[in-house]
Amino acid sequence: MDQKVDTRSRILNIAEAAVLEKGFEATSIEEIVAGAEISRGGFFYHFKDKNALARAMLERYINAENALYDDLFARARELNDDPLHCMLIGLKLLAEMLEEMPTGHPGCVIASTAYQDRLFDEGVRDLNRQAILGWRKRFRGMFEEIAQVYEPREAVNMDALGDMVSGVVEGGLVLQRALREHNNASEQIMLFRTYLKLLFADKQRP
Amino acid sequence: MDQKVDTRSRILNIAEAAVLEKGFEATSIEEIVAGAEISRGGFFYHFKDKNALARAMLERYINAENALYDDLFARARELNDDPLHCMLIGLKLLAEMLEEMPTGHPGCVIASTAYQDRLFDEGVRDLNRQAILGWRKRFRGMFEEIAQVYEPREAVNMDALGDMVSGVVEGGLVLQRALREHNNASEQIMLFRTYLKLLFADKQRP
DNA sequence: GGGTCAACTGGACTCGCAGTACAGTCAGGA
DNA sequence: TCCTGACTGTACTGCGAGTCCAGTTGACCC
Numbered sequence A, B: 001m002d003q004k005v006d007t008r009s010r011i012l013n014i015a016e017a018a019v020l021e022k023g024f025e026a027t028s029i030e031e032i033v034a035g036a037e038i039s040r041g042g043f044f045y046h047f048k049d050k051n052a053l054a055r056a057m058l059e060r061y062i063n064a065e066n067a068l069y070d071d072l073f074a075r076a077r078e079l080n081d082d083p084l085h086c087m088l089i090g091l092k093l094l095a096e097m098l099e100e101m102p103t104g105h106p107g108c109v110i111a112s113t114a115y116q117d118r119l120f121d122e123g124v125r126d127l128n129r130q131a132i133l134g135w136r137k138r139f140r141g142m143f144e145e146i147a148q149v150y151e152p153r154e155a156v157n158m159d160a161l162g163d164m165v166s167g168v169v170e171g172g173l174v175l176q177r178a179l180r181e182h183n184n185a186s187e188q189i190m191l192f193r194t195y196l197k198l199l200f201a202d203k204q205r206p
Numbered sequence C: 001g002g003g004t005c006a007a008c009t010g011g012a013c014t015c016g017c018a019g020t021a022c023a024g025t026c027a028g029g030a
Numbered sequence D: 001t002c003c004t005g006a007c008t009g010t011a012c013t014g015c016g017a018g019t020c021c022a023g024t025t026g027a028c029c030c
Helices: A007-022 A029-036 A040-046 A050-079 A083-100 A109-114 A122-149 A158-179 A184-200 B007-022 B029-036 B040-046 B050-079 B083-100 B109-114 B122-149 B158-179 B184-200
Strands: none
Touching: A007 A029, A007 A040, A007 A050, A007 A109, A029 A040, A050 A083, A050 A109, A050 A122, A083 A122, A083 A184, A109 A122, A109 A158, A109 B158, A122 A158, A122 A184, A122 B158, A158 A184, A158 B109, A158 B122, A158 B158, A158 B184, A184 B158, A184 B184, B007 B029, B007 B040, B007 B050, B007 B109, B029 B040, B050 B083, B050 B109, B050 B122, B083 B122, B083 B184, B109 B122, B109 B158, B122 B158, B122 B184, B158 B184
């Protein structure tokens, strides 16, 4: 189990890299089985079709992303107990993380899936939807906590503000992919961080 | 020329609708020719391959988007000469426009292309890149004009702020597609508008 | 009225990839 | 020893992209 990554995970690793690089349809099962050094039969033993592969990839990706956010904001919380500063530190860590990825961030499976969704079944689409709703809830909660301490200078819709985290990341990754630059996503996150500073800072409630 | 839309445009219309709905690879030439009521031979008479179709679609889309921005901010300028207020009005108009589209915005070909870019040749990718760089320049110019009148409360990278317009739109459209909601993109634009208000307002230079 | 050209039609073919089917192999545990 | 899970290998169907090409049709030109 350490010596040799199990075949299913190996397929997912290879597939994820290929899909993020060139999209789902452009990735053939042929090249996945070549990369994973198995036979075509072996592939279909693990995944009944490409749709099942997509579903498994999305699940894995969403879990990893959630674990990453958990970890990031837990670390931020250790550094500062104030909810606003915790958020600001967390976003900084996120931006740094995106920047440090040498090849640039792999790009988000969510957007990739959203723009090819007719290829997938309802299960995959719902997975996608639930992931974004989960992030909305997560960040909305954090913003509400902040708003209890700092009065926002302008009224904002908290659901939309929660979505903005995902939106800024997704949008940044789209720019990054299209421009072939390396740090658009992290720059966008830092701009969003400045937004939060302007929205909440220096107006602590009595 | 009015009676009967020329075949090439008809192909592009059908193809664009199909591609925005389900992605490029998922759209077959078969269904395009069926929709446009021509033969397969007829399709290949106009476009040497699917890549040429993609290129033509992107070109058309980018031109339309640019014309739309020109029009939007020209109208905004008529309503208010101040560069900040012009921008705020323009964004409001953009948000309203996105909201009014009954089926929701078709989604942005840019993101769609970015996430499947290995399907396309360098020409298509470059078209995509140039479009975003054009929008960066457009909005960066507008923000610099604003900054000459209003001192920003926080230092921001003007290129990144220019990119943020595209990023927020793209990100919003990704959310909208994935969530199957109707107004995420316009909400995100309105949040970005609030950002600009906080960043620039009430600090007019002497 | 004949010639020419652009804009097609229609059919036949190749190729690559998804997906199916199934028979056989092989290692490890009950 | 037999069974089972995890495969391998091969052969086949079907679809869509792309190629080739011969033929049709209508408009305009002389």
